[in-house]
Amino acid sequence: MIRKCFLLAAGILLIRMMADAQDVKGKVVDASQAPVESVTVVMQTIDSTFVDAVITDIDGSFMLKQHPDKYRLIFQHLLYQTQIKEYSGEDAGIIMMQEQDYALDEVVIKGERPQVKVENGALVYDVSVLAEKSTVSNAYESILRLPGVMEQNESISLSGAGNVTVILNGKPSSMTNDQLVNLLKNMPVSNVAKAEVMYNAPAKYRVRGAVINLVLKNTKSEEPFVRGEVGTEYMQARYANGSGHANLSFVGKKLSADILYSADYQKRIIDNDIISHHKIGDIIYDIEQYNKGERRGLTHNMRAALDYQLSENDHLNMAYTSAITPNRKAVEKSSGNFSESSNSKMGDEQMHNVNVDYTSSLGLNVGLDYTYYNYPSTQDYINKTESSEQLFLADASQTINRWNVYAGQTHNLPSDWELNYGINFTFAKDKSSQIYRPQDGSDMSGLNTCTDLKEETYNFYGGVEKSFNDNLSLSLSVAGEYYKLMNYKKWAVYPAMQLSYALSDSHIFQLGFSSDKTYPEYWTIQESVSYMNGYAMLLGNPGLRPSTDYTAELTYVLKNKYMFNVYYSYIKDLFNQLAYQSPDKLALIYQTINYDYEENYGATATIPFSVGGFWNSQITLDGSILKDVCDSFHAIRFKRTKFRGIAMMNNTFKLFSEPDIRLELNSMYVSSFIQGIYDVSPIWKIDAGLKWTFAGKKAELKLKANDLFDSFNPDTKINYKGQNLIMNQRRDSRNISVSFVYKFGGYKAKEHKSVDTSRFGF
Numbered sequence: 001m002i003r004k005c006f007l008l009a010a011g012i013l014l015i016r017m018m019a020d021a022q023d024v025k026g027k028v029v030d031a032s033q034a035p036v037e038s039v040t041v042v043m044q045t046i047d048s049t050f051v052d053a054v055i056t057d058i059d060g061s062f063m064l065k066q067h068p069d070k071y072r073l074i075f076q077h078l079l080y081q082t083q084i085k086e087y088s089g090e091d092a093g094i095i096m097m098q099e100q101d102y103a104l105d106e107v108v109i110k111g112e113r114p115q116v117k118v119e120n121g122a123l124v125y126d127v128s129v130l131a132e133k134s135t136v137s138n139a140y141e142s143i144l145r146l147p148g149v150m151e152q153n154e155s156i157s158l159s160g161a162g163n164v165t166v167i168l169n170g171k172p173s174s175m176t177n178d179q180l181v182n183l184l185k186n187m188p189v190s191n192v193a194k195a196e197v198m199y200n201a202p203a204k205y206r207v208r209g210a211v212i213n214l215v216l217k218n219t220k221s222e223e224p225f226v227r228g229e230v231g232t233e234y235m236q237a238r239y240a241n242g243s244g245h246a247n248l249s250f251v252g253k254k255l256s257a258d259i260l261y262s263a264d265y266q267k268r269i270i271d272n273d274i275i276s277h278h279k280i281g282d283i284i285y286d287i288e289q290y291n292k293g294e295r296r297g298l299t300h301n302m303r304a305a306l307d308y309q310l311s312e313n314d315h316l317n318m319a320y321t322s323a324i325t326p327n328r329k330a331v332e333k334s335s336g337n338f339s340e341s342s343n344s345k346m347g348d349e350q351m352h353n354v355n356v357d358y359t360s361s362l363g364l365n366v367g368l369d370y371t372y373y374n375y376p377s378t379q380d381y382i383n384k385t386e387s388s389e390q391l392f393l394a395d396a397s398q399t400i401n402r403w404n405v406y407a408g409q410t411h412n413l414p415s416d417w418e419l420n421y422g423i424n425f426t427f428a429k430d431k432s433s434q435i436y437r438p439q440d441g442s443d444m445s446g447l448n449t450c451t452d453l454k455e456e457t458y459n460f461y462g463g464v465e466k467s468f469n470d471n472l473s474l475s476l477s478v479a480g481e482y483y484k485l486m487n488y489k490k491w492a493v494y495p496a497m498q499l500s501y502a503l504s505d506s507h508i509f510q511l512g513f514s515s516d517k518t519y520p521e522y523w524t525i526q527e528s529v530s531y532m533n534g535y536a537m538l539l540g541n542p543g544l545r546p547s548t549d550y551t552a553e554l555t556y557v558l559k560n561k562y563m564f565n566v567y568y569s570y571i572k573d574l575f576n577q578l579a580y581q582s583p584d585k586l587a588l589i590y591q592t593i594n595y596d597y598e599e600n601y602g603a604t605a606t607i608p609f610s611v612g613g614f615w616n617s618q619i620t621l622d623g624s625i626l627k628d629v630c631d632s633f634h635a636i637r638f639k640r641t642k643f644r645g646i647a648m649m650n651n652t653f654k655l656f657s658e659p660d661i662r663l664e665l666n667s668m669y670v671s672s673f674i675q676g677i678y679d680v681s682p683i684w685k686i687d688a689g690l691k692w693t694f695a696g697k698k699a700e701l702k703l704k705a706n707d708l709f710d711s712f713n714p715d716t717k718i719n720y721k722g723q724n725l726i727m728n729q730r731r732d733s734r735n736i737s738v739s740f741v742y743k744f745g746g747y748k749a750k751e752h753k754s755v756d757t758s759r760f761g762f
Contacts, residue, residue, distance in 0.1 A: 023361075023412075024064040025312065026092030028056050028075060035060025036097055042074040046086065050470070057193075065412060116147070116560055118500050118508050120465065120473060122196040122213070123555070123563075131189045134616070134652045135664040135691040137700055137741070139192050140184035143212060145650065146195055147563050147606035148620060150668070159565070159604040159622040159646070161199050161210035161551060168214050170205060171357070184214075188229070188743070191216055199553050199567075200496050200514035203461035203477035204408060204420040208494055208516035209551065224252040227745030234739075237732035239267040239294070253309075260303040267296040268732045270332060274535065276588060277724035278581045285586060289339070289535050293332030297349075299325045313361035318354075325349045328377075332533065338586065339385045339534025347377025347396075363411060365422075369404040383534040390534075391439040398523065402428040420477075421462040428455040430522045434530075449528045458482040463496075471502040481517070483546070485525075492517060492548070508557040519546045520575050524592040536579075536588040545594050547573045561608060567624075568601040578676045580634050581723055588725070595676070599627040614654055622646040628676050636677070636721050644673040660697075664689040668712075677720040685712040685733070700741045710734040 024043070028036045041062045043051040052066045073092060075083040080097035117124045130136065130145045143166065144151055148159035158164040166184070193215045201211035232244040245262035269292075276287040305319040326348050334341045350373070357367035379394040408422030430453040436444035463477025475498040483490045494515040502508045526540040553567040574595045582589055602624025610616045627641045646669070653663040669684040685707040692701045712733040718725040 023313070024067055024071070024087070024090055024092060026062060026073075026095060028060045028062070028095045028097060030080070030097055030099065033096075036077065036080065038077065039080070039097070040074075040076040042076070043068075044072045044074065046070050046072060048072070065418075066416065067412060116557055116563065118502065118510060118557065119196075120467075120475070122198045123510070123557070125195045125197070127189060127192040127195055127214075134650070135662045135689050135702070136189050137691065137702065138185050138189055139187040139214060140181060142189045142192060143184070143195065143214075145618075146197060146212070147608075147618065148197075148565070148604055148622070149212075150646070150648070156212075158197070158199070158210050158212075159567075159620070161553070161567070161569075164210040164212055165201075165207045166212050166214065167205065167207065169216055170213055198498070199510075199555070200498050200512035200551070202420070202465070202475050202496060202498070203463050203479045203494070204410065204422065206406060206408070206422070206424050206459075206461075208479065208496070209514055209549070224250070225745060226250050227743075229741065229743045231739065231741035233737055235735050235737035237735035238269050239296075239732075241266050241268075241735075255309070256307045258303075258305050260301070262301045263298060264301070265296075265298045267294060269294055269730065270330070271730040273726075273728040274336075274588065275726040275728075276535070276581065278586055278588075279722055279724070280583060280586070287336065287338045287535060287586065289334050289336035289533060291332055291334045291533060293330065293343075295328075295330040297325045297328035299323060311361060313359070315357075315359045317357040317359075321351075321353045321355075323349075323351045334533035334535070336535075339383055341381070341383040341534040343382075343531070343533060344380045345377055346380075347375055349375045364407070364409050366407040367405070369406075371400070371402045371404075373398070373400040373402075379530075381531055383531070385534060389440060390442070392442075392444060393437040393439060394434060394530075395437070396432075396434045398430065398432045400428060400430045400522065402426065416467050418465040419463075420465075422460075424457075424459040424461070426455075426457040426459075429453070430455070432523065432526055432528075434526075434528050447529050449526060451526055453486060453522065453525070454484075456482075456484040473500045474498070483517075488545075490546075506559045508560075510555040510557070511553075512555075513550075513552045515548065515550045517546050517548050518575075520544050520592060524575075524577075532590070535586065536590065539589055539591040541592050544575055544592060545573045547571055547575055547594070549574075563604075563606040565604040566602070567604070569599070571598045571600075572596075574598040574628075576676055578633065578678070579718070579725065579727070581725065583722075593630070593633060595628055595630040597629055599629075600624055615651065616654075617649065617651045620646075620648040626674060628674060630676065633677070636723070638677050638720065640674050640677070642674040643671070645669075645671040660693040662691050664691075677718050677723060679717045679719070681715040681717075683712050683714045685709070695742075698743045700739075702739045702741075703737075704739075705736045707733040707735070 028039045030036050035058070037056055037058050037060060039056040039060070040053065041056065041064070042053045043064050043066060045051060045068055051068060051071065052064050054062050054064055056062045067090060070086065070088045072084065072086050075095055075097060077097065080099055083095060083097055085092070085095065125146055127142050130142055134145055136142045136145055143149055143156060150157050150159065156164055156166065196213040196215065198211045198213065201207055201209065205211060226249065228246070228248040230246045233242065235241040243262065243264040245260070247258065247260045249258035250256060271293070272291045274287070274289045274291070278285045278287055301323050303319065303321045305317070308316045310316060327346065328349050329344070329346045331344045334343070351371065353369070353371045355367065355369045357365070359365045376395070376397040379396065381390070381392050381394065383390045404424070404426045406422065406424040408420065410418065410420045413419055431451070433450040435448050438444045459479055459481045461477060461479040463475065465473070465475045467473045477496045479494045481492050481494065483492070494517070496514040497512060499511045500508070524540060525542055525544045527542045528540040530538040532538055549569060549571040551567065551569040553565060556564045558564070574597065575592050576595065577590055577592045580589045580591065602622060604620065604622040606618065606620045608618040623643065623645045625641060625643050627639070629639045631637050648668045650666045651664065653665070655661045655663055666687045667685070670682060672682045673680050686709060687704070687706045688708065689702065689704040693699070710733060713730050716727040716729070
């Protein structure tokens with residue numbers, strides 16, 4: 001541990017010594033000293049050469065990343081007189097603008113704001129434009145309206161890039177998917193300034209691959225005030241579900257603090273039918289098992305956060321986050337011609353996270369993140385066949401302690417070059433066990449497991465960015481990583497590149513390349529056996545390896561509106577869970593295994609259009625060819641290729657302006673596709689929503705219906721080299737919900753650094 005701390009201290013000291021001030025900042029006010037929003041601030045050299053341009057935020061503040069020795073600033077706004085001033089320092093101070101002395105009479109100006117822009121290699125979307133053309137009311141829903149973004153089982157993916165990481169204000173999230181979704185659903189869309197989509201994120205973001213960065217609005221105020229929000233939702237699927245939340249925030253000039261609490265009760269079905277033609281030797285056994293069950297639990301999410309502004313651009317953030325689910329329970333009963341079984345699992349799950357983050361005006365960012373996760377559970381299992389009976393209790397437990405320390409530095413260099421570099425170290429310890437207690441007199445001691453895993457990840461990164469002119473920009477970065485899990489050790493290098501070229505304002509091209517590594521969940525690498533019913537079991541895989549993927553893509557943006565994308569990805573050692581009929585016994589084995597590789601190439605087109613001010617629509621089409629290759633899947637080799645097509649159409653109809661009532665009608669179709677030896681059936685769905693905003697936009701009543709025709713549950717078949725199986729899964733895809741939200745005190749939800757527990761649990 002001393003060696004680790006020394007490495008961290010040395011890295012931080014080196015970064016700090018090389019730090020250097022670099023930004024030009026200031027604030028624009030009117031004659032009454034009130035801040036002026038949306039002022040265009042143009043930077044020029046003294047000889048009138050364009051350097052950069054920004055727009056003031058809600059507090060009238062602006063920041064320019066360029067810093068010539070001498071420069072000119074031009075302040076422009078339709079309602080104010082233009083101001084031109086020359087400077088030589090970093091602080092432009094307070095600029096007061098005078099109102100125009102003319103009035104416009106009966107003049108109507110109509111125009112359409114661009115849907116997408118390219119800034120520093122990222123596709124940038126004005127979220128307010130997306131929100132005003134739809135019924136979205138929170139940050140999560142705004143993400144789903146971005147071109148190419150898809151959702152399935154509340155998992156977000158991006159066409160051409162697969163899984164995508166959501167970060168807030170340029171900082172990576174360490175939340176589980178469920179916790180992140182909950183946070184974004186409780187964040188009003190009015191608090192999001194813009195969304196930046198990066199198919200190939202630079203290494204400075206400390207995440208690799210595709211990224212969606214939500215840039216939130218300023219949360220400081222000259223006059224302190226308290227604000228808040230309360231809301232509730234009722235959802236009816238097969239069972240009734242409900243949630244409620246309350247947020248309270250204090251916002252001041254230097255200090256802001258917030259407290260969040262939400263309770264979410266979920267009760268969902270887990271039905272799964274298995275029709276198996278199981279071959280042992282020359283005999284085929286026809287097995288039918290029908291599994292019906294449910295999962296339920298009440299999750300308490302709590303958060304307390306503090307943000308203190310030490311000086312103009314020095315911030316200290318501290319946060320505590322927890323998610324506690326007592327008495328989480330899953331019950332499944334299986335009946336059929338092979339066995340009758342009952343499987344009940346109950347446990348108490350909890351996660352606690354503490355994060356401290358410091359950002360300096362000198363471009364330095366350092367932080368410490370600690371997560372504790374614990375999930376003890378007990379399984380009560382009964383299985384009966386014509387010739388035998390099996391009864392046991394199984395006590396399982398997983399306890400994880402994880403530390404993450406990081407530091408990063410950014411410098412602006414001459415000739416518009418930017419240099420960034422940093423370190424990111426993670427140390428994790430996972431202690432898991434599974435102890436069987438047979439109730440039928442049998443001996444199951446051979447299945448007992450107790451593991452103590454230690455994982456270390458050392459990451460060093462560096463990158464450069466350059467804007468050659470208004471039309472051409474380049475970003476290059478590389479991350480070196482040393483990974484150690486018990487006896488497995490691996491050095492790896494991950495390059496990333498992004499090149500943007502604007503032929504004109506109407507024709508923008510973007511070429512990118514990235515690489516990444518994905519690690520399996522901790523429980524999948526345990527040497528464990530879990531019984532699901534009398535026929536199916538789940539095996540761990542201690543030999544499971546991380547996967548490495550390489551992605552290249554070319555994007556064309558037409559008229560800041562229409563998007564076309566071609567892409568290619570190659571994933572070495574892709575890991576996935578597949579089912580396998582044992583050749584030695586009547587058992588269906590689920591296990592996560594490594595493919596040799598997966599290859600995917602395709603194209604995406606996004607076409608938005610509108611009809612007057614009544615109908616706004618967006619069509620997304622994606623087609624790709626997928627190839628899965630594995631030489632050693634239980635002595636079966638597969639090499640399979642399949643085309644997959646996706647079509648989405650989102651529509652919003654503005655029924656009334658006063659009162660503000662909007663109707664949304666969305667549809668999605670996915671053609672049949674493959675997953676290893678699986679053949680997955682086509683799926684489609686239609687969603688509808690109605691939103692009424694009233695009480696001065698402080699109150700919102702929303703009615704939603706998802707998957708109206710209950711058609712988004714795929715059927716899976718296997719008929720490959722002796723494996724013959726049909727699996728039909730039924731989830732709560734169809735549901736109807738009604739929600740109400742009320743904001744008071746001018747509430748805008750505050751950004752939160754989230755907690756990554758994506759590899760916890762089992």
